Amino acid sequence: MRGEQGDVRSGLTHVPGAFLGDVVSVELPPLRAEVSAGEPIGLVESSTTVFELLSPLSGIVVDVNPAAGSAPRKVTEDPYGEGWLLSIRPSAPGELEELLTAGEYARFVGEE
Numbered sequence: 001m002r003g004e005q006g007d008v009r010s011g012l013t014h015v016p017g018a019f020l021g022d023v024v025s026v027e028l029p030p031l032r033a034e035v036s037a038g039e040p041i042g043l044v045e046s047s048t049t050v051f052e053l054l055s056p057l058s059g060i061v062v063d064v065n066p067a068a069g070s071a072p073r074k075v076t077e078d079p080y081g082e083g084w085l086l087s088i089r090p091s092a093p094g095e096l097e098e099l100l101t102a103g104e105y106a107r108f109v110g111e112e
Helices: 014-020 066-070 093-098 102-108
Strands: 008-010 023-027 040-046 050-054 059-064 086-090
Antiparallel strands (some): 059 086
């Protein structure tokens, strides 16, 4: 989701959330951390697994959702609302064009 200054809000979608079970903890990078597309930026631990979060694009972390740490179940219970993870200010605008739109993602996972 794009913000007013071009910041991109990121999180999990409902697809991996359906397989995770209860999320018990989330580790995210600190504010102002530099992140690179495709590189690890945190961890999600659920009742069934632990997995690395990968950055969707390169940039600077400008916001982190406090609910992800204090109420980690929101990550899968409300992934498109209160369960967002972080916002990144892109440093490589061309990477934005490589991200899927909501419609493209729905087709990719077979929902359309």
